[in-house]
Amino acid sequence: MQHTQSLCENNRFRYLYRRGKTASAPSLVVYASKNRLKTVSRLGITCSVKLGGAVQRNRMRRRIRECYRLCEAQCKPGYDIVVVARAKVLRCPFSMLQKDMLALFAKLGLLAQNNEKSDTATDSVL
Secondary structure, eight states, X not given: OOSEEEOOOHHHHHHHHHHSEEEEOSSEEEEEEEOSOSSOEEEEEEOOGGGOOHHHHHHHHHHHHHHHXXXXXXXXXXXXXXXXXXXXXXXXXXXXXXXXXXXXXXXHTOBOGGGHHHHHHHHHHO
């Protein structure tokens, strides 16, 4: 990933849950907030034990990470982002998951303004 690091600190996760902006879809919930690093974003992915065993949870994390990787070029740097997987991620096709993530990022204002044309091009491909 170009300008993204892993979000590992528990206190940042808790801060985003309390104070971050929130957007939700049937398959995902996204929490976001600006960070002090202007050129680097940090991504954290959360999957509950209730969603299945380790194999299913790791598959969800890989799918979410790949969706983020594909839309990372359209995102503004300098944000902390936590993506929480819901149970529907298991049955959701990848194209729908990608569309949900782009819609949630747009709702939170994480997409760069100069990439609005590429968003419509992505929707036509999906």
